[in-house]
Amino acid sequence: MSSDDHPPATGSRIPWHEVHPKVRAAVEEFLGEPVAEAVTQPGGFSPAAAVRVRTTGGRRAFVKAVGPEPNADSVRIYRSELRIAAALPAHVPAPRLLTGFELDGWVTLVFEDVEGRHPAMPWRRDELDRVLAAVAEMSAALTPAPIDAPGIEEVFGGPFTGWRRLLDEDTGGLDPWILRHLGELAELESGWARAAAGDSLVHADLRADNILLSGERVYVVDWPWACRAAPWFDRVALLPSVGMQGGPAPHELFTDGDPAVTAVVAALTGYFVRQSRQPGPPGLPTLRAFQRAQGVVALDWLKRRTGWA
Incomplete structure (x- = not known):
C-alpha cells in the first residue's frame, strides 16, 4: 500500500451541539463559563465527541464524551480510559485529566488542551525517530508500572486468538502462505501472552x-x-501502522530476533487479519480497512520473522 492511499483513522464524530444537553451543561459548570467555540477533532476510532472548546472567558479544554448510541461498547472503553487517565502520574507524557464523570448513560472526560498536531502522513523519518525515542523513554519511566493496571492477557486474551479462530472458520481469500501454515500459526500465537x-x-x-x-x-x-x-x-504494536502509513517496514525498525517478539507479532497479525474480515462495527466506517492494511504489513513481518517457506 502506498503512503498516499492508506485508510484514515476516523470514526463518526459527534459534534458538540449533539452531545447530551446535561453533559454540555456539566462541562460548562466545571469550566465556570459557557462554551463559545467548539471544534471537532477528526482523528481516532470512536463514534463520540472529541472537541477542543473555548469558553467566553478564553479558558480552553479538550472534551471527549460518548453515549450508548451508535456503539454501546464505546461507553465501556471510555469508562476504562477515565479510570486510567485519573490514575496516571504526572511524569507520563499524556495530557492532564481535569475532570471526568458519568451522566445519563454518557461518559465524559475533560483534559487540558494541548497545542499540538499528529505526525505528518506519510511518516517523516525525523518525526518517526523522535516518536520512537519518546516511546523508549516512556517505557523506561513506566517500569515498573506506577499504577494498578491489568495484565496484558486480561485485556487482549480474547482478541489475540485470530489464527486459532480461523481454524474453524471460512478461510476463503486468505493468503496462500497463511493457508499452508495456519496450524503452525495457531500454535505460535498460543504462546503470545506468556511472551508479552x-x-x-x-x-x-x-x-x-x-x-x-x-x-x-x-x-x-x-x-x-x-x-x-x-x-x-x-x-x-506501533510498527505495522507505521509501515502502512508510509514509514519504514517493521523489520527495518526492530531487528531483535527474540522468539517472544515473534509470538507477539503472530498474535497481532492474526488479530488484524481476522478482524478485517468481520462486519464493520457501528460508527467506525474505516476500522476494518485500517486493520486490513496493518495486517498486510504485519503479515510480511511475520513471514520474515518465522522464516517459513
Whole structure:
C-alpha cells in the first residue's frame, strides 16, 4: 500500500451541539463559563465527541464524551480510559485529566488542551525517530508500572486468538502462505501472552492518531487499553501502522530476533487479519480497512520473522 492511499483513522464524530444537553451543561459548570467555540477533532476510532472548546472567558479544554448510541461498547472503553487517565502520574507524557464523570448513560472526560498536531502522513523519518525515542523513554519511566493496571492477557486474551479462530472458520481469500501454515500459526500465537508478560505500563494502542507533537514534547493520548506488559510491546504494536502509513517496514525498525517478539507479532497479525474480515462495527466506517492494511504489513513481518517457506 502506498503512503498516499492508506485508510484514515476516523470514526463518526459527534459534534458538540449533539452531545447530551446535561453533559454540555456539566462541562460548562466545571469550566465556570459557557462554551463559545467548539471544534471537532477528526482523528481516532470512536463514534463520540472529541472537541477542543473555548469558553467566553478564553479558558480552553479538550472534551471527549460518548453515549450508548451508535456503539454501546464505546461507553465501556471510555469508562476504562477515565479510570486510567485519573490514575496516571504526572511524569507520563499524556495530557492532564481535569475532570471526568458519568451522566445519563454518557461518559465524559475533560483534559487540558494541548497545542499540538499528529505526525505528518506519510511518516517523516525525523518525526518517526523522535516518536520512537519518546516511546523508549516512556517505557523506561513506566517500569515498573506506577499504577494498578491489568495484565496484558486480561485485556487482549480474547482478541489475540485470530489464527486459532480461523481454524474453524471460512478461510476463503486468505493468503496462500497463511493457508499452508495456519496450524503452525495457531500454535505460535498460543504462546503470545506468556511472551508479552511483564511489569511495564504500556499504552497498548499506539498509532499516529494517538500521538501529538507539541514543540519539543511528544504526548501520547487515549489510554483505555493501558496494561502491564513487556517493555517492548508498545514499539512492536506501533510498527505495522507505521509501515502502512508510509514509514519504514517493521523489520527495518526492530531487528531483535527474540522468539517472544515473534509470538507477539503472530498474535497481532492474526488479530488484524481476522478482524478485517468481520462486519464493520457501528460508527467506525474505516476500522476494518485500517486493520486490513496493518495486517498486510504485519503479515510480511511475520513471514520474515518465522522464516517459513
